[in-house]
Amino acid sequence: MGSTSQKRGAPPRYDEAFKAGAVSMVTEQGRPSREVANELGICIDTLRNWLKAAGVQLGQTDRQNRDNRRLRELKAENRTLRKQLAHKDEVIDILKKSVGISSNP
DSSP: OOOSSOOOOOOOOOOHHHHHHHHHHHHTSOOOHHHHHHHHTOOHHHHHHHHHHTTOOHHHHHHHHHHHHHHHHHHHHHHHHHHHHHHHHHHHHHHHHHHHHHHOO
8 A cells, every 4th residue: 555665756857057057156166066066955966967067077176176265265364464463563663662762861
């Protein structure tokens, strides 16, 4: 009568614009493929197939995205550290001047 497992229906069909958008999120926006697949509610293997069909090498793209993200993080950290260093240099100069002024008779 009733079985405990349900039959799977046909897999959903996605139009070309949806596929191109998903591929673009990985290649142009630099987002990880797993994150894109989760956000769009599709199987990671489906996204990998679309990337492969678009001529994208998934491992290389994810590695480039990771490297680019890390580079952006390091540049931001470098800017922050340069600002902190400049501030500390200003403080040191002020302290040197104040010590010089107070030590003169």
